[in-house]
């Protein structure tokens with residue numbers, strides 16, 4: 001890694017998330033510049049490239065091998081994540097890969113095995129909750145022992161509305177995956193087994209698929225986490241966690257919106273989606289990732 005200059009970052013996939021990452025890099029991250037981007041949608045590539053001052057290249061592979069690209073952000077469709085991460089590892093370029101890292105446990109293990117062969121951690125997965133002020137406040141309370149020994153975690157994760165073609169598998173790889181990471185991070189232990197129950201709630205959901213999942217996770221020590229994900233909650237977007245400890249309990253604080261009382265009722269604005277709810281977390285995730293790269297510091301994220 002070149003220590004003496006602004007890092008060149010390549011961004012693959014410029015949809016909602018990739019475009020957001022590119023703009024965060026260009027406008028809110030010190031020590032980095034977006035130098036090459038790729039998206040199969042030419043108009044989209046054009047618009048993002050222009051706004052961040054990057055070169056448009058012909059393929060994802062061309063981003064990875066670009067001479068000015070020191071590190072890569074992967075935000076292309078989920079099926080491409082593992083193959084592109086492997087291509088980055090072949091060139092020993094650090095990667096920030098959007099979740100999910102892979103389509104199966106076997107594919108994820110291939111990535112880990114390749115990274116182990118290279119001999120240093122080069123892959124960070126976009127689990128931005130680890131940079132969210134509300135989650136960090138909870139984590140700090142746990143670390144200070146304010147609730148005693150954490151015993152049980154409960155997480156809730158609600159999206160306003162899913163895509164019409166939502167599948168149970170996609171609720172796991174696109175949404176529950178965040179809660180699984182939060183559980184192992186906040187409880188500071190790996191999950192040993194998971195039992196999942198599902199329910200079909202939204203009328204647009206195909207028969208046999210579930211848009212509400214309840215995952216009961218058991219850690220190696222015998223402690224548990226109960227994770228609820230519901231992707232058709234209608235009222236807006238919401239994520240929260242509570243941890244019950246041996247001496248008390250801790251809950252993630254609200255999102256800082258004022259409570260408005262009017263006409264004998266009280267209301268608080270709810271975020272429309274994760275881009276709004278986790279705006280600060282996304283910016284801090286990028287800043288944290290970039291700042292450690294020149295010194296090869298241990299990755300601060302998952």
Ligand code: ISE
Nearest residue numbers: 157159174175176178231274
């Ligand atoms: C979305 O893709 C995300 O990554 C969000 O963080 C998550 O909350 C949402 O459920 C996913 O669809």
